[in-house]
Amino acid sequence: MYDAVVLGGGYSGLAAARSLMRGGAGSLLLEASGGLGGAGRCGPVAGESVEWFYHHIKPHDTELLELIGEMGLTGSLLWQETSMAFYLEGRLYPFSRPQDLLRFAPFNLADKLRFCAGMLSSRFTQSQNLTGMSAKDWIVRHWGQSVYHKMMAPMMRNKFGIPPERVCAGFLHGRIKGLAATKAKGVSGEMLGYLDGGLDRLARRLGDELTQGADVRLNSPATALERTKDGYLVHAGGQSHAARVVINTLPLNRFALLPVNFSFESRVKYQGVACALMALDRTLELPYWTNILEPGFSSKVVVNQSLLGHHRANLVYCSAYLADEHPLITAPANQVRDTYLKDLRAMVGPVELVDCLVTQSPVATPVFDVDYHQQTHDLQNRLPGVFFAGNATIYPHSRTISSVICSGRRAAGMALERLASGSRAA
Ligand SMILES: Cc1cc2nc3c(=O)[nH]c(=O)nc-3n(C[C@H](O)[C@H](O)[C@H](O)COP(=O)(O)OP(=O)(O)OC[C@H]3O[C@@H](n4cnc5c(N)ncnc54)[C@H](O)[C@@H]3O)c2cc1C
Secondary structure, eight states: OOOEEEOOOOOOHHHHHHHOOOOOOOOEEEESSSSSSGGGOOOEETTTTESSSSBBBOTTOHHHHHHHHHOOGGGEEEEEOOOOEEEEEEEEOOOSHHHHHHTTSSSHHHHHHHHHHHHHHHHHHOOGTTTBHHHHHHHHHHHHHHIIIIHHHHHHHHHHSSSSBBBHHHHHHHHHHHHHHHTTTEEEEEEEEEEEOOOOOHHHHHHHHHHHTTTEEESOOEEEEEEEEEEEEEEEEEEEEEEEEEESSSSSHHHHBBSSSSSSOOOOOOEOOOEEEEEESSSOOSSSSEEETTTTTTTOOOEOOSSSOSSSEEEOOOOOOOOOHHHHHSSHHHHHHHHHHHHHHHHOOOOOEEEEEEEEEEEEEOOTTTTTTHHHGGGGSSSTTTOOOOOGOOOOOOOOHHHHHHHHHHHHHHHHHHHHHHHOOO
């Protein structure tokens, strides 16, 4: 019998399994796919191994940076000042430096002043104080109707996939604060980091370390979870594994499919993503990050990956968060590729593909609804001996690898306490 079974080998599962191992608990990590790293995994494109979803590291991603250090990879971190822009009305509007706001033609003078006032007021607000408030109400109050309609509402639709009146203000505020924190002194854009060679290097080192004290099984999707008198029985890959406690990092709607002799319900909804990593025949004159506000474009963000890291190929991500039933989530890869390539050509003119890696997921992120806090506040107490980590548990922080590492450690801490109290009782 294991002390703990960890469901999922993304960064929350890896962090949880590592903390369990360090705390002396015997654990089994079950991962459905053929590799560790979850959404942060890499795939092959034009002969390189690159994250299938764009991933950058922020200077305040403390837990991730620490982990990179502990795995001996700090020397491979590349830091770069990056820039961002908006694409709308058929034009690219740079938006990194204060003077870019002055030149931002879609805003009139009043909008520009309201924008500054909104940014300033968000500095002095605590995300927790916005719990239960809609992002629309908060933005309209501090930025005004015009800025809301011209910039914030379309951006929120792109980012959160639900109407802005349903987006939780606390979560949006956390994102805005996170953005401000990446602006280093004397630098006009954001300072962003990238692990040279890709995040797979980190996942592999973590996997190697785990083999010293934990069992790691790839290609082993958990298919059922049974409650027993002294813990749980996890069914995966035709085998059953008994454990005293379970740490779940799977999306809650996926976890809800596992219980056999007990029930677990979750109101948390998920948003999908369809992302194309393209290797192109030429470099693009685009900033690192372009938010597409142009109606009619399927791609909502273009990330010029060649500006981050040392890549041999000209790499660009075109991507969009989408409602989980959106056709692009299940469309054949070449349809996603062609749809996004058409958008890209409309932006930058003729460009040819050398290679392309399309990745789709119906459960990329929870939808941080206005009542998200109520949906999850009792999560850790719903099932005795089951602890939750991952994106569903990080509110009101940004969903980053760093915050899920933190959540994995926290869940492992609770699991270790429970294991210790169980042994004391015995
Ligand atoms: C498009 C996109 C861009 C992003 N950009 C950034 C960024 O720039 N910086 C940043 O820090 N973060 C970024 N993130 C967020 C980051 O990737 C996630 O927060 C983090 O990877 C989540 O880790 P996790 O372990 O909680 O979940 P996941 O990575 O989703 O891992 C869950 C794991 O569970 C496995 N699994 C599923 N079902 C089962 C089952 N039944 N049994 C066993 N295993 C199962 C999956 O295969 C997966 O490996 C981005 C995410 C996306 C989608």
